[in-house]
Amino acid sequence: MKKRIFAAALVCAVLLAALSGCTIQIGGGSESAPASTQSQSPSQAAGGENASTSAPASVGQTADGITEDEAKGIALEHAKVKEEDLTGLRIRQERDDGADIYNVEFYVGNQEYDYEIRVSDGQILQADYDIEDDFYTSMTSAATYAEADARAAALARVPGAADQHIYMHLEQDNGRLIYEGKIVYQQMEYDFEIDAGTGDFISWEQESVFD
Incomplete structure (x- = not known):
């Protein structure tokens, strides 16, 4: 009788051991799922990097400003002088107080005109008018x-x-x-x-x- 009880207990122990092994395998299978989920993260990260690098960069543009001819036209219009009446003309670009300017000088007979015009927007910064005494004296x-x-x-x-x-x-x-x-x-x-x-x-x- 004792042998039967011992045999039955042994069988139960074997069955429990077998069932325990199945549970461990099932648990291992269940834990494998998150690993597959994590494997997608690098591809998603790569996709995010591609998206960020594909966005166009904002590039600022600076205006070139006015030309020498435009500066001359601004000065002549302000002085109400026609270009064909000029007896002398000189235009040079300079930098004054951190700003690029055109210095426009021209003559009409004994009259001298001197303008400073900002390159960026064509604004007249200074305008001078003189009569050449030596011309008048002659x-x-x-x-x-x-x-x-x-x-x-x-x-x-x-x-x-x-x-x-x-x-x-x-x-x-x-x-x-x-x-x-x-x-x-x-x-x-x-x-x-x-x-x-x-x-x-x-x-x-x-x-x-x-x-």
Whole structure:
């Protein structure tokens, strides 16, 4: 009887051992699933890297600014001077206070214009206007009819007018030196031109200051 009980116990032990081995195998199989899930992560990471590298990069663009010809046009328009009237022109690019500028210089007769224009947007930073004294002096020396005589001749045509009523200057017109002036007296305005070589009146006009 004891042998049968021992045999039965032995059989049960063997069966339990067999069942225990199956459980371990099943557990091993169940644990293998997460491993396969983790194996997908590198591919997903690679896909993420590809997506990030494929995105276009933002590239900033800087404007080139205006050209020398455009700077010249801006200066001439501001001075109300035509290019065909220029007797001299010089344009150079410089850097001033950290900004690129065009220095535009040009001449019209004895008049000198000097502009500083910003390259980036064409804004006028500085504008100067001068009359070259040496040019005017050379013209004055070339005039054979004295300015004082021209003033006296013009005033003689307007009885009562004096020096404080006359405005006159010497200029060159198509290579000809002339005195151009104006007399304002007793509500009348007189415009005249006198040849600086001969003293002859080239023109004489008069009108009311209210016209």
